[in-house]
Amino acid sequence: MTAALDYPKEVVTSAYVRYLPVPGLDSELALITIDNGLDHTRPTTFGPAGLANLAAAFDQIEARSPTVAAIAVTGKPFIFAVGADLSGIGLIDTRDKALQISRLGHEVFGRFKHSTIPTFxxxxxxxxxxxxxxxxHCHYRTLSTGAAAIALPECFLGIVPGWGGTQxxxxxxxADGAVTVILDNALNQNRMLNAKQAAKLGIADVTFEPADFLERSIEWAASVLSGSTxxxxxxxxxxxxxxxxxxxGRALVDAKFHGAAPAPYRALELLEAARGGVEGDQFLAGTAAEDDALADLLMTDELRAGLYSFDLVQKRAKRPVGVPDKKLTRPVSKVGIVGAGLMAGQLALLFTRRLEVPVVLTDLDQERLDRGVAYVHDEIDKLLGKGRVSTDKANRxxxxxxxxxxxxxxxxxxxxxxxxxxxxxxxxxxxAEVEAVVGPDCILATNTSSLSITEMAADLEHPERVVGFHFFNPVAVLPLLEIVRGAKTDDATLATAFDVGRTLKKSCVLVQDAPAFVVNRLLTRFLGAVTTAVDQGTPIEVADRALVPLGLPMSPFILLQLVGPAVALHTSETL
Structure with a gap:
């Protein structure tokens, strides 16, 4: 089967087997370590060859005499495994090939579930x-408290968990926890679970600290096998x-996509199919349904678009074109924010949390200034109340x-x-007022959504230190950050802007100093077509509903209400 599914560029994952004598067990524990031979910056994935290696390891273990007491699988340092090798999806050009890769994953993973030897x-x-x-698929699971990213992100990309996850x-x-992981988290900027959250949901049976995780896991497995646990x-x-x-799940998917994206709706169907359980013929029927769903979705334009977007955000954005050498980056030990309104407050909160340096807001009105600082303090208190920061850190x-x-x-x-x-x-x-008081190396950034960076810096003594730094509202949620280079912006300023953006955990994109930059330029053209239709006689309700099949987060006129007519008009006039 794997010959028809060769991925020429597959980073092949090996499956190394060790046989460990364990106190309290009559026979050895077989430990499989899955490892692609690279460090944690290139996580372990499964392509056809990697799945074949895992199956071969299982064959070797089953053939061993005497029979092992248990089979355990773990990963290389910091990484267990992060799923299918996405680099090969472009090579799947027929539904039959898509079925093959889905069935291969089920076949190999299924051996851990159906094994008569306990699996961990x-x-x-x-x-x-x-x-x-x-x-x-394993009978038991331990989890390191250091595991910072646990997720089933498939619906985020345009497919479904197709190797048993939905069942x-x-x-x-x-079902409610599964909806959270498979749909809610995946469709909300691909949100991850940490180890504590995963354990609370019940994904793991027990957690251990990273320092002695493997030793403790083996001891725990022995206690389960001996009956003491x-x-x-x-x-x-x-x-x-x-x-x-x-x-x-259907309500949240409808709210986001209005029926336009096939993957989350197929996931809902598969979750319904799982209601009967995961034993015998019921499990076979459920995994067959996963095979069909994955085969269908792997052929869709939505998946191709999702993978392209994923590549832009997760790979290319980490190495953006045109960004100067990191060595030019200047240290940032204090941040100033001009303004104290809602947007400024959100920015102050973000800089404080991520950079953990002094942040000072300025405004001409004391009451507005007090509200801005109070907003940041209140939001930090909310984080404290949710247990996301300690009391000491909140105070700091x-x-x-x-x-x-x-x-x-x-x-x-x-x-x-x-x-x-x-x-x-x-x-x-x-x-001009800021330049009069700051040092010569201080960077001046603007959150403008459409105005020219070059014109804004034209009369300054040091225009080379001005850069566009355009966030999207709400700042804490939306990951995109447009970084705009003006005609005289120098390399040190740009390198520092990107370094700050990355520290803020934003997806930074270098854009041209053109009216409205990229996002608002496209958005304004798009909204202009809708408003033109209204001007020409189309009822507002009809025009507003016309784009529902595109699966946009909100309709055009709802978006205009959110943005505000004044801002929308200003952006249009800028264009």
Whole structure:
């Protein structure tokens, strides 16, 4: 089967087998380590050859005499496995090939589920997609508390968990938890679970610290095999709770896509198919349904677009074209933000949390300034209430945020970002005032959504330190950051801007200093077509609903309401 599925560029994952004598066991424990031979920056994946290697390891173990006491699988340092090798998807040009790769994954992983020898997954690090599905096929699972990324991200890309995930996960943690992992998390910027969250959902039976994770996992496995440890799992409600979970899933998918994206709807169908359990013919029927769904989706334009987008965001954005050498980056030990409104408050919160350096806001109005600082403090308190920061860290972060009625507070700042009204004259005046008090190496950044960076810097003594730094609202949620190089922006400024953006955990894209840059340029053209149709006599309700099949997050006129007519008009006039 694998010959027809050769991926010439597959980074082949090996499966190394060790036989370990374990105190308390009458025979050895067979430990499979899956490893592609590269460090953690190139995570372990499964292509046809990698799956064949895993199957060969299982063959070797089954042939050993005397029979081993247990079979365990773990990964290389920091990585368990992150799923299928996406580089080969472009080579799947027929539905038959798509079926083959889906069935191959089920065949190999299924051996861990159907084995008469107890199987254990020692999830030592990042586990996504097929890595999670391999662990789900094992009878027992341990999880390192250092595993920072656990997810089934397939619907984010335009496919479904196709190697058992849609069947095994809801039958392990319940349908509601499965909807959260497979749909809610995946469709919300590909949100990941940390180890604590995964364990709370029930994905793992037990967690151990990274320092002695493998040793503790082996000891725990021995205690399970000897009967001194009993693993209990909650009963799964296959009735009303299952129905309610699927209704929740459908509501969130409808809200995001309005029927336009096939993958999440196929995932809902598969979750319904899993209601009958994962034993015998029921499991075979469920995995066959996964095979069909994956084969169909691998042929869609939605998947190709999803993979292209994933490549842009996850790979190319990490090595963007045109970005100067990192060695030119200047340190940023204090940040200034001009303005104290809602956008400025969001920016102050982000810089404080990610950079953990002093952040000072300025405004002409004391009441508005107090509200801006209070907003940041309140948001940090909310993080504390949710357990996302400790009391000490919350206090430290709040102490970093301050306000000032004068720009003298920027005197020792290394990076000043303006977030004032979208008017070129106002922004030029602000930058002139800031330049008068900051040092010669301080970077001046603007959050403008459409104005010319070159014109904004034209009258400054040091125009080379001005750069566009355009966030999208809400700042904490949307990952894109447009970084705009003006005509005189120098390499050190641009390199520092990208370094700061990466530290803020944003997907940074270098864009041309053209009216409205990229996103708003496209958006304005798009909205212009809709409003033109209305001007020509199309009822607003009809025009607003016409684009529903595209699966946009919101309709054109709802978006206009959110943006505000004044901002929309300004951007249009800029274009």
């Amino acid at each position: 997954a020692f999830v030592n690090g990042a586990a996504m997609g097929g890595g999670v599905e391999l662990a789900l 095994l996960l809801p039958n392990l943690i319940g 009993t693993v209990t799992r909650p009963a799964i409600d296959r009735g009303q709770a299952w129905t309610a979970a699927l209704e929740r 972060l709040k102490s970093l945020v301050s306000g000032s009625l004068t720009k003298d507070a920027f005197a020792d700042a290394d990076f000043v970002l303006e977030a004032v009204f979208e008017d070129l004259a106002v922004k030029r005046r602000v930058f």
